[in-house]
Amino acid sequence: MLKDDILRELEQNRGKAISGQDMADKFKVSRNAVWKAVNSLKNAGYNIESHKTLGYYIPNDSDVISEEGIRNFLPEELKYINIITYDSLDSTNNEAKRLLANDENVAPCLIISDGQTRGRGRGGKSFLSEKGKGIYMSLIFSRELSQDESDIITIYAAVAVKRVIERYIRDEVGLKWVNDIFYKNKKVAGILTEAISDLESKMISTVIIGIGINIKEFDVPDEYKDVIGFLNISDVPRIKISSEIVEELYKIFNENKVEMIKKEYFSRLIDSEKSRV
Secondary structure (H helix, E strand, O other): OHHHHHHHHHHHOOOOOEOHHHHHHHHOOOHHHHHHHHHHHHHOOOOOEEEOOOEEEOOOOOOOOOHHHHHHHOOHHHOOOEEEEEOOEOOHHHHHHHHHHHOOOOOOEEEEEOOEOOOEOHHHOEOOOOOOOEEEEEEEEEEEEEHHHHHHHHHHHHHHHHHHHHHHHOOOOEEEOOOEEEEOOEEEEEEEEEEEEEOOOOEEEEEEEEEEEEOOOOOOOHHHOOOEOOOOOOOOOHHHHHHHHHHHHHHHHHHOOHHHHHHHHHOOEOOHHHHOO
């Protein structure tokens, strides 16, 4: 579709204006068709600016979630993965399981939503997921593991998230066994890993890694104000942070340096009583 082509072109040239005529020539349509497609994208919520003489562009600090935006920030070797974006979902992990039920070959797949209505954490706990304020994503991997190896997946994910977060807050975070990330003694991120197992072989065949991160501050119920924290990252698009987490996860999985990752993880482990949740 023309809209998809235009969005891809603008995301690949984020911050740089492209004239309507240049896009019309490239996609072999009229300038009016480009104008209509851009307006349709704007009405759908995409942050596209226009300059009278230079053309259309997406600002570098635009924070709209889009497939092409995420793919643009991924390294070349990961641009092939399936990416599915949503305005709102009950839970990205729930959607991952629904997708797998319909297509067992959907992996590798990144599911990301602007908000969640029933975000889930470990042990059935809820994860508040205000629209536009956080990263709510699930990554589906096809990976054969024994049941004993399942915890290492969550540790890998926690280290990947930790590494990326610390690039932007320029400070250290703490990790609570096995899936929570704390900053300034408040929970700012959680990880929920779920596995699809083969009953006969007792091996894990597919892994769903759900990640929720509180990027920007939002109102929370009084009973959670001493527990829930925020990173307050406002100058980096969420799609960039999300893409870097995917890249870091793949790097850790491919290197598979279990003892090194465990050492990094346990060096940041905090006391459960201090974490309070």
